[in-house]
Amino acid sequence: MQLTAGTQLVSQGTPPTARTAMEQKNTVRLKGRKVLIIDDDRINIRILASILQNEGYLITEADTGEKALELYEGLKPDLVLMDVMLPGIDGFAVCRELRARFGDNAAPVIFITAKTESDDIVEGLAAGGVDYIPKPFRRKESLARIRIHLQNKILNEQQKALVDQLKTANQAKNKLLGMAAHDLRNPLASIRGLAEFLRDGTVGQLTPDQLDLANTIFETSQSMLTLLNELLDVATIEAGELKIHKEPHNLADLVEKCVYLNNINAVRKNTKIVYSPPMEAPIVRMDQSKIKQVMDNLLSNAVKYSPPGSTVNVRISGFHPAFNVAVQDQGPGIPENERHQLFKDFMTLSAKPTGGEKATGLGLAICRKIVEAHRGAITATNLPKGGCEFSIMLPA
């Protein structure tokens, strides 16, 4: 069964629609399904037809490949039974043609073959056939094979419809999320700004108790703004609107600047970020603002999860055509059973910030999406001496 990325949602949330489709698995209705039989031998057709009609299948027949192709589009059969040797184009060619015209939507083709020679079977499967039925027909075997492939086809269709449904629902969710975050942002920014005016005394001196309240309002609205910004990022990225404007830049300059800025906050925790420049100037085609976002996230995480007084090491390595930035912290590392969740949306793991900082659980998910949009990779490795190394690889 072909599963696309969207199918993962089923295992995560099990929405009601998914459950219904799964329950249907055992009760797929096969009666009334349309089967197209292509054979130039009328006796074969008659035998197959009588076997199938007893089961309630609807039969259409064709005695050449050309006729079958003509009939196919109007009929839209659920399954095709096809003889190999036909007067005009042969069964393999018809099968290939159906694949070419209808792709994955083409009905499964089962070859009817007198010769049980493996060459024939292999060629049939290579042409896109799903199975073969040997002549002379054994009723039970033929029916069993047909039933399995019909069931597969129907389940596949249900799966596809379900994936489409979930994709639409996911898009609607992202749109709503985006709108909500967007509309909440301006008022929050004003609340934060007004609280800032209160606490810095511009509009009059506050008592210590009042100052404490103003500080709380400021900090709370600040962390809500961060959360909203990350929600918006996720929503736009998921909606496929992550616009990357790649231009060649020196990665080392960018990293150095980020280290400098993050050190200002790190000092409050008595933590130091130490940067070792690379041997070669790492010129990378990248979206500066997005990669800066990734670096800020990795650096602030490293500070956030390391105990006060730690040292965070940042190192650029690699040569053209790919460069690496590694950020090593002195935090608790990532428990083995949480590794797989690390880069997923809304995943805050058991590790807690060591200085009361906030974690939204979206930062690393956004980092992964940005790095992947640059055709790069992001990884996390626990270090033998303790702590964790986050590393991004970016192609030049």
Added chain:
Amino acid sequence: MKYEGKILLVDDEAHVRKFIGLILKQLGATTIFEAPNGKEAVEIYQRESPNLILLDVNMPIQDGIQTLREIRALSSECAIVMLTSLANRQTVEEALSLGADNYIRKDTPKDEILAALRQTIAECFTAE
């Protein structure tokens, strides 16, 4: 540095006008006019000829881009700073090409907004 010119502050949201208004007072401004939409902004512009305009982009009745067009058709003298909510590249580029002097994201911390306004004022007025 005190700014003594007339300022017109245009935004449909009262809380934004209050927040930005406080920043303008910190800047030393004494004459501040406010408008909740582009239409009223143009009316005030014609009556008062302010030197600096802070102009929101998304507003009911008449948006900031249209207002920018109309004011720039009347005068190229005043400084215009766009107030945006999200850094939308296209909108910003359009506004700058239509004659806006700068833009400020409304979720920027107040000290940065203050610095950006001082810079714009320095660029637009001290040369004269």
